[in-house]
Amino acid sequence: xxxxxxxxxxxxxxxxxxxxxxxxxxxxxxxxxxxxxxxxxxxxxxxxxxxxxxxxxxxxxxxxxxxxxxxxxxxxxxxxxxxxxxxxxxxxxxxxxxxxxxxxxxxxxxxxxxxxxxxxxxxxxxxxxxxxxxxxxxxxxxxxxxxxxxxxxxxxxxxxxxxxxxxxxxxxxxxxxxxxxxxxxxxxxxxxxxxxxxxxxxxxxxxxxxxxxxxxxxxxxxxxxxxxxxxxxxxxxxxxxxxxxxxxxxxxxxxxxxxxxxxxxxxxxxxxxxxxxxxxxxxxxxxxxxxxxxxxxxxxxxxxxxxxxxxxxxxxxxxxxxxxxxxxxxxxxxxxxxxxxxxxxxxxxxxxxxxxxxxxxxxxxxxxxxxxxxxxxxxxxxxxxxxxxxxxxxxxxxxxxxxxxxxxxxxxxxxxxxxxxxxxxxxxxxxxxxxxxxxxxxxxxxxxxxxxxxxxxxxxxxxxxxxxxxxxxxxxxxxxxxxxxxxxxxxxxxxxxxxxxxxxxxxxxxxxxxxxxxxxxx
Ligand code: SIN
Numbered sequence: 001x002x003x004x005x006x007x008x009x010x011x012x013x014x015x016x017x018x019x020x021x022x023x024x025x026x027x028x029x030x031x032x033x034x035x036x037x038x039x040x041x042x043x044x045x046x047x048x049x050x051x052x053x054x055x056x057x058x059x060x061x062x063x064x065x066x067x068x069x070x071x072x073x074x075x076x077x078x079x080x081x082x083x084x085x086x087x088x089x090x091x092x093x094x095x096x097x098x099x100x101x102x103x104x105x106x107x108x109x110x111x112x113x114x115x116x117x118x119x120x121x122x123x124x125x126x127x128x129x130x131x132x133x134x135x136x137x138x139x140x141x142x143x144x145x146x147x148x149x150x151x152x153x154x155x156x157x158x159x160x161x162x163x164x165x166x167x168x169x170x171x172x173x174x175x176x177x178x179x180x181x182x183x184x185x186x187x188x189x190x191x192x193x194x195x196x197x198x199x200x201x202x203x204x205x206x207x208x209x210x211x212x213x214x215x216x217x218x219x220x221x222x223x224x225x226x227x228x229x230x231x232x233x234x235x236x237x238x239x240x241x242x243x244x245x246x247x248x249x250x251x252x253x254x255x256x257x258x259x260x261x262x263x264x265x266x267x268x269x270x271x272x273x274x275x276x277x278x279x280x281x282x283x284x285x286x287x288x289x290x291x292x293x294x295x296x297x298x299x300x301x302x303x304x305x306x307x308x309x310x311x312x313x314x315x316x317x318x319x320x321x322x323x324x325x326x327x328x329x330x331x332x333x334x335x336x337x338x339x340x341x342x343x344x345x346x347x348x349x350x351x352x353x354x355x356x357x358x359x360x361x362x363x364x365x366x367x368x369x370x371x372x373x374x375x376x377x378x379x380x381x382x383x384x385x386x387x388x389x390x391x392x393x394x395x396x397x398x399x400x401x402x403x404x405x406x407x408x409x410x411x412x413x414x415x416x417x418x419x420x421x422x423x424x425x426x427x428x429x430x431x432x433x434x435x436x437x438x439x440x441x442x443x444x445x446x447x448x449x450x451x452x453x454x455x456x457x458x459x460x461x462x463x464x465x466x467x468x469x470x471x472x473x474x475x476x477x478x479x480x481x482x483x484x485x486x487x488x489x490x491x492x493x494x495x496x497x498x499x500x501x502x503x504x505x506x507x508x509x510x511x512x513x514x515x516x517x518x519x520x521x522x
Contacts, residue, residue, distance in 0.1 A: 004030040007192035009154045012041030014372025015198030016136040017397030023145035025405035032152040038137045042200040046129030047254035049121040050390040054085035067115045067285045068381025069511040076379040084391045096135040112259040113386040115285040121387045126323040153484045154179040159226045165417040176368035187421035193411040194367045194404045201373035202495045206348035207447035210252035216488045217495025219374035223355045229364050232353025234503035234513040240289040242347030244304040248333045250347045255386045258282040261311040272296045287383040287512045290346040294452050306341035352380040361400030369400040382511020428480045435485045455517040459504040
């Protein structure tokens with residue numbers, strides 16, 4: 001058993017920012033990351049960049065609202081627009097010295113992205129996430145009040161209502177008191193006065209995804225099991241341009257490529273966006289571009305469309321220098337972006353919904369905060385504006401830390417009588433092959449039935465199949481020695497059901513939730 005002031009579950013931009021700010025303010029933090037390396041997180045894979053809008057916050061708030069189909073929370077977009085710019089400057093640029101690209105005059109370069117009314121995305125080539133992750137990990141690792149535990153998987157949150165043996169605890173407001181954490185073969189009781197979930201999203205539950213396998217919905221499922229409010233899960237955002245070639249893994253081709261002038265062509269060489277979004281073309285909001293690509297693929301019976309970089313080259317841009325990560329990865333798959341177009345198709349990318357939190361990252365459960373993609377601050381509405389996610393993680397990570405430390409009360413753990421993890425029902429050894437097969441089947445079901453275009457029929461089909469999987473997985477979970485894979489499978493199935501049931505309940509089409517049986521009003 002261990003005790004800390006604040007437990008942060010997840011080590012990407014939101015979790016590490018929260019940890020650093022809590023430690024700055026004098027409290028001890030433990031960060032757990034299920035990966036072997038503290039450098040691994042979904043943040044690391046972000047390519048395009050992060051918004052730095054220090055001049056026109058109103059225009060940023062307006063763009064966020066428009067991209068989100070005007071259902072997002074105005075308070076959230078004001079917080080992001082007002083606080084984001086100054087915090088990027090003081091924290092990322094001045095303190096962490098993130099090496100953002102600069103122009104010939106030495107100014108930080110700002111690029112354009114879809115649905116932004118002005119260039120405001122700052123970047124480190126096409127590997128912004130990796131640069132941020134490195135800087136944050138370096139800062140957190142040298143902070144004396146921060147402990148980072150790797151290969152540590154949260155199995156379940158510890159709560160007063162579900163785990164305490166104290167008489168009457170079940171009738172009090174649920175308090176989150178830390179987590180049971182799998183490390184090696186043992187499950188440790190990690191008690192914490194405050195718990196911050198920063199586990200990222202669930203896009204890896206789809207057969208085609210831009211996310212690493214860790215984006216499997218752990219945080220949504222753990223929070224759901226304790227009674228957190230989870231909303232807007234139907235709004236799963238699909239990125240229009242992931243690398244797509246038979247036999248090759250999907251891989252993000254940053255929106256910045258279109259921001260710099262890349263155009264989309266069908267296999268006959270036609271610029272089809274002229275028919276779908278004649279005003280904004282390739283820089284229309286992401287949900288519209290993704291659907292246009294999918295419809296064009298269907299219309300032409302093609303497995304992909306093409307992202308043509310010739311306008312960038314015609315301007316004299318050395319595309320391999322501007323996009324070195326994309327260049328390297330494409331080259332490994334037989335595509336040279338200096339001469340070739342890139343075969344692309346949509347892939348699951350971002351979870352707009354999540355654990356409902358307020359402007360400070362507070363959930364409805366006492367002492368549980370959620371920050372970053374696992375949370376729903378209301379910022380994204382029905383569709384996220386490109387490059388807002390890193391900034392949201394940063395701003396809410398900071399705000400959650402400041403709220404915790406400003407109201408800090410140490411929990412009296414002895415009072416709650418929390419038992420250690422119980423393994424008395426464990427009788428079976430893990431079946432890794434079965435777990436991997438179930439994961440693979442889940443991804444197919446989600447892609448086929450809960451993808452860019454859904455209907456009552458496809459959602460019903462997914463609900464029946466995933467509900468049946470949930471029964472088998474829960475049985476296995478109860479009787480099998482735990483592994484990270486099994487914990488993840490259990491969470492994945494539960495998170496998928498959250499998406500399916502919320503998508504089924506929402507009989508309308510808006511932003512990234514498009515129902516064929518309820519098309520949007522013209
Ligand atoms: C990209 O580089 O296209 C991803 C940026 C984002 O999703 O915000």
